[in-house]
Amino acid sequence: MSQPVPDDPDGTIDLSMAGGPRAEPLRFEEPVKLKGRKRFLRSLQRISSSPSLARMGRVPSSTYRTGGKASMSCVSLASSPSAYGNNYGNPSQSSVGFSTAPTSITNTPGHDSQTFDFKSRIRIIGQNVPGQTVATPSTAPLPPEIRTGLKETQPHNSPEVNATDGVYFSSPVPKVVPQRRPRNIDFWTAMPDEIKVHIFRFLKPWELVRCSAVSRPWHKMCFDGQLWTNIDTHEYYRDIPSASLVRIMTAAGPFVRDLNLRGCAQLWERWPTHAQAISDACQNLEHFSLEGCRIDGGSVHSFLLFNTRLVHINFCGVQAITNSELRTIAHRCPQLEFLNVSWCKFLDTKGLHRIVQCCSKLKELKASETGGWTEKEFILDLFKRNTLERLVVAHSDIDDEALQLLFQGSDPKIDPLTDKAIVPPRKFRHLNFSRCESLTDKGIQCLSHNVPHLAGLQVSRIINLTDDAFKHLFDQTPLLTHLDMEEIDDITNSTLQTLAQSPCAPILQHLNISYCENLGDTGMLPIIKNCQDLRTVDMDNTRVSDLVLTEAAAQVRERDYQQITPFAGTLDRNGNVPRIPPKVALHLTVYDCQNVTWTGIREIMSRNTEYNRSLIISLKCFYGYQDTVNEHMKRVRSGRLESAQRLERKWAEYMIATEEAGVGGAGARRRRRRAREAAMVHADEEEGGPRGGRRRARSGGCIVM
Secondary structure (H helix, E strand, C coil): CCCCCCCCCCCCCCCCCCCCCCCCCCCCCCCCCCCCHHHHHHHHHHHHCCHHHHCCCCCCCCCCCCCCCCCHHHCCCCCCCCCCCCCCCCCCCCCCCCCCCCCCCCCCCCCCCCCCCCCCCCCCCCCCCCCCCCCCCCCCCCCHHHCCCCCCCCCCCCHHHHHHHHHHHHCCCCCCCCCCCCCCCCHHHHCCHHHHHHHHCCCCHHHHHHHCCCCHHHHHHHCCHHHCCEEECCCCCCCCCHHHHHHHHHHCHHHCCEEECCCCHHHHHCHHHHHHHHHHHCCCCCEEECCCCCCCHHHHHHHHHHCCCCCEEECCCCCCCCHHHHHHHHHHCCCCCEEECCCCCCCEHHHHHHHHHHCCCCCEEECCCCECCCCHHHHHHHHHHCCCCEEECCCCCCCHHHHHHHHHCCCCEECCCCCCEECCCCCCCEEECCCCCCCCHHHHHCCCCCCCCCCEEECCCCCCCCHHHHCCCHHHCCCCCEEECCCCCCCCHHHHHHHHCCCCHHHCCEEECCCCCCCEHHHHHHHHHHCCCCCEEECCCCECEHHHHHHHHHHHHHHHHHCCCCCCCCCCCCCCCCCCCCEEEEEEECCCCCECCHHHHHHHHHHHCCCCCCEEEEEECCHHHHHHHHHHHHHHHCCCHHHHHHHHHHHHHHHHHHHHHHHCCHHHHHHHHHHHHHHHHHHHHHHCCCECCECCCCCCCCCCC
């Protein structure tokens, strides 16, 4: 009876383990070749016992032993129709015929033939040949042709592969689970908050308010304080509800630097309940504007107490501002540079006096329609400070004496040669004394020699001014660029001639002489010729004529030719220089000018349609011509010069036909018929009316009679 031979740990069968003399190699009979259904079933049984099926997640055959190292015992020989037995998986069982397993027992019968089928899955490991000094190895690893699943990264006979065979086949094969990329990726949730804030910065305020209704995360992000460092509601205050506006100011309070609530009348009901919360949140304001808002004094007081860094304050038209709020500004806002309290009816210069004394950096003061500008102490403090650069006191009670104290001080030294006060020059750059009816030529003359940095002067609607007020002023203000003399009835063309010869003529940009009925071509022609930098000229209800318009068109054309520079860009597909839309170099306003006709209007339209023009003229004229002028300007700005020229030519033909109709033609025939009917009516009245409802025939009679 044969004994079972244990498997070698190295995965091979040891042929020298049995005692006694070495046995001869076993003889194998060639198995019977199967056909048909039996051959197919045998093939399936071999496939099911392959170790490579572990990777596919299938259950191996019941005759396949797992958990051990790879050896000859790993090969399934459990073929039921075999002639050598039904089960070769258990080495302790003997088959009906001869044993096919190698054994150490001698004289085991075997097959007489040494032929071997190389297609079989069993191979002879090795043997010792008599007469050889070198013994053939008695153990060997599993042949590479039946190793399944090993990666072909190295040659089969390399030592690296042979060394790792036992470890590879002894370890369990892991099941590879492919990683699937998630289909639905929420990019917004995975995005950093900094990038979200940067994206929201491109939205306008009312768009942010609409986006806040998308979801709760969006609502929180849209009201992030970093998006609301500058709250300016003058463009969308009609479209944003008061609740959203309060939430924005409360959420973005520490980040807000510029808060402009101009025109937000809807906050009137929110101030009593939310003013304290808003003022507590907004404590870092630098620019604060409540122009036109309806607000109580207590809310304004809360804002001023918690914001000590205010530099710019605009309370224009706020009726709740009184001298008490001005005293709070004086004590709590030492860095103040700009203050606008125009049209605040319940304050005067007493509150402004505190601000002038405490705010040493004040540069701009706007206090139109306020009283108390005749107090000497307040005016002298302004003179001593000498920090103001812009002063707006339109429609106030300031008079000549106050102006003299403001520009010359009290009891100044007088130069005996020029008879002028010797005082330090003032720093004023813009002065507005419009509608100050108490001023005369004496007060305006005090500006001479004292405001060398003056750039803008507004003295419109001061009915007491004459040419003497500006006789020496223009010569002493070489930086003057803006001049407003609207509705001054007593000035004449000599003032404009003086202005045209002054040092400020080359840099003058804006001139307003509307409703000055004594001004005409004699004064305006030198202005148009000498003031080469003019941009806006208002000449409503004056005596200017078509000559001024023709001269203006010629000057702008000459200015355009002087600014021509070589083209440095790229040409179009036809090789031509691309046309650049022209810019408006001069705005002319000639409403209600009786001496301006359609001929002057056509001259400007014709000049604007010239080729290669980069500077043109914008015109506001008689309402009957304005629609045609606007359409012509639209075509010129869009580059349709041929269409603009055709419109100008048709309009000129129409105007000529209209004038000719006034002398003869259809219009004359209509007027003659109406005159004849009027004459007949007058004749009937003289004769007592028509008889029997019919007029008698009338003839001119014969020539002789």
